[in-house]
Amino acid sequence: MKQSLFSIVSNTPLTDNVYKMILSGDTSAITAPGQFVNIQLSGKFLRRPISVCDYDGETLTIIYKVVGKGTEQMAAMAPGETLDILTGLGNGYALAPAGDRPVLLGGGVGVPPLYHLAKRLLALGKEVTVVLGFNTASEIFYEQEFQALGCKTFVTTVDGSYGKKGFVTDALPEKYTYFYTCGPEPMLKAVYRATNTSGQMSFEQRMGCGFGACMGCSCKTLTGSKRICKEGPVMRKEEILWEA
Amino acid sequence: MGSLSVNLCGIELDNPVIPASGTFGYGYEYAELYDINELGTFSFKGTTKDPRFGNSTPRIAECTSGMINAVGLQNPGVEKVISEELPKLKSCFYKPVMANVSGFSVDDYAYTCRLLDEQEQVGWLEVNVSCPNVHGGGMSFGTQPEAAAAVTRAVKAVTTKPVIIKLSPNVTDIVSIAKACEDAGADGISLINTMLGMRIDLRTRKPVIANKMGGFSGPAIFPVALRMVYQVANAVQIPVVGMGGVSSAEDVIEMMLAGATAVEVGAANLVNPYICRDIIRDLPRVMEKYRISALKDIIGGAN
Structure with a gap:
């Protein structure tokens, strides 16, 4: 996990309410596809967890849907603005x-x-x-x-x-x-x-921290309780326990 | 540079900043980010006699300047905490740690505290009396002076370590509860735990949190916490640990002026994992600005 500032390169709509944002910054903490980042927005208390669509040495691409005030705020941001982002969160997919x-x-x-x-x-x-x-x-x-x-x-x-x-x-x-x-x-x-x-x-869940500290996103699996943000969000089919 | 050290119930802290229980796990997530030995100490995840998965999800809801959580004391149980978590904690933190304990009966508290008392690294026992008393109709221990005193006595009987009782703000008269704990032998009081709160999702027209209600924390509760710390610190002789919405060096100093010997930082850790380190590094600047040469001199200074 790493906390750093990213600068918005572009922020464009793909559909009516889905946006693609390309950011430039330090992506070195991202180690696997399927990991997520947690984005701080001004005036919002908790960060917004968003999955990583793509990344390379210096850019990060996220695609997000406008579902509430936080993502509305993101959609209104312009190139050049900066975001405080925690990167390298979650386990990601195993290849x-x-x-x-x-x-x-x-x-x-x-x-x-x-x-x-x-x-x-x-x-x-x-x-x-x-x-x-x-x-x-x-x-x-x-x-x-x-x-x-x-x-x-x-x-x-x-x-x-x-x-x-x-x-x-x-x-x-x-x-x-x-x-x-x-x-x-x-x-x-x-x-x-x-x-x-x-x-x-x-899997998705409402999160507090996104890095394993608060136990806000725990779920039960066949191999014990797991934090979606830390041991997840990716689970193997064999360990999934569906509730209700 | 001014002096940051304080003495909490006989144990010297390099600085008064303590990450609050439930926001810092057992330390090692944060140890990946910085040397957590910079902290005064930290209060580890609330530990109970038996393992607990906690409440159903969603457990988290955002609020203006804060959040609600209804985690429900998820923890692996005291035996596993001792056998698995404390060795990992020891590998990244060498100072005395604050052990946070919860229970659902007086015997639960005594059982868990007795085991944690034997752990060398445990410096203080912070006893959370906000849990429902299963033998008392589910009313929280922390809402009745007698029940809080009974927990205090039971814990004091099984440990020689300082016992700090962590109080709930969801009461009519927090001072009487603090005094009852002091009379029962508590070595310190910490406050405030989270305030009972709720959010409703406009789309589903249902509570956001599966448990319907949860504990509200974050900067929004700071003035309430400060007021309660001030009231309790004025009424008891034992040290008070202040917490509730603290998120800056200025907040730490304000809490200390209200009467806190040390200050816990909770929800802010979840947003900025470096916040406690940043506060500690910022304290000398703020102390200089307000001409404070030693933090311990300002405790209760507003009284």
Whole structure:
């Protein structure tokens, strides 16, 4: 974990309420795809945890949905403004178990962390299939970006206005060696049931600190209680314990 | 440079800054960031007799200038704290540490304190009496002078270490509870624990927190905490540890002027993990500005 100041390079809408922000700063604490950052906003007490979409030596890309006052404030920020960010939070996805043909399943703002993951898996020579699920055509983002990386990319929409009608689980490829997923919990549950391989799932929870100190985001797993922010947000399919 | 040291119940602290229980774990998350031996000490995560997972999530809600938490005393239980957490703590912190203890019966408190008393690194026992008393109809020990005194006596009977009773602000007369603890043998009083609060989500029309209510902390509660520290410090002879919304060196000095011998910092750690170190490093500047040569000289200075 590292606390440092980042400067906004660009902050542009991808859809009506989803924004992409590119920041420049010290990314050295980020060690794996699927990790997150925790952003301080002026006038807001708690930081905003946002998943890392992409990063390199000096830039960080995040994609966020405007859901409340904090993200509204972020959407109004301009290039050149700075943000105090804690980086390198959470465990992130493990690449080793991917096999030759992993499938990546993302729903809504669960899509972004899969982008850097796809890059890393492709760099390892994997054949990567991506299924992106949205409610409707106007909410779709990053289809071309995944295609441009060289992923076999499918889109599903709940209302059938684009791509295959249905959920990401309706577009699972016939054969895959492993799965990685991120999205709302009902989607994660559906993926858990629909997949026939092992895999990793990224979870969300309201957080206090984001670095393991407050126990605000704990969840029960088959291997004991875990902090979503520290031992998570990525859990192995085998350790997940669904409650209720 | 002025002197930052204070003496808390017979143990010398290099400075009065103490991360509050529940915001600092067992120290090692923060030790990744800086040398936590810069701290006066810290109060580790509230420990109970048995392991506790705590409440359902969501456990956290944001507020203007603060937050609500309803973690529910998640901890691995005193045996595991001793066998697993304290050795890790020892590897990054060499000073006496404050052991924070909670319980749901007088016997629980005594059991946990007896085990922690045997731990060399434990300097003080900070006993949180804000928990519900399962044998007392669920009313918090800290809301009745007799119940708080009973916990104090039970703990004092099993330890030779200084016992600091941590009080809840959710009471009508905190002074009478503090005095009851003092009369029962407490070596110090720390206050305030969080204030009972609530948020409702406009979209779902339901409480944000699964537990519905939780403890409100952060800068918003500082004036309330300061007032209670002032009242209690004026009424008891034993040292008082002040906390509640402290987030700057100025806040630390204000708490000390109100009567605090040492000052805990809670919610602010969760937002800026370096805050306690930053406060300690900033204290000499603020002391010079207000012509304070030794912090221990200003304790209760506003009285």
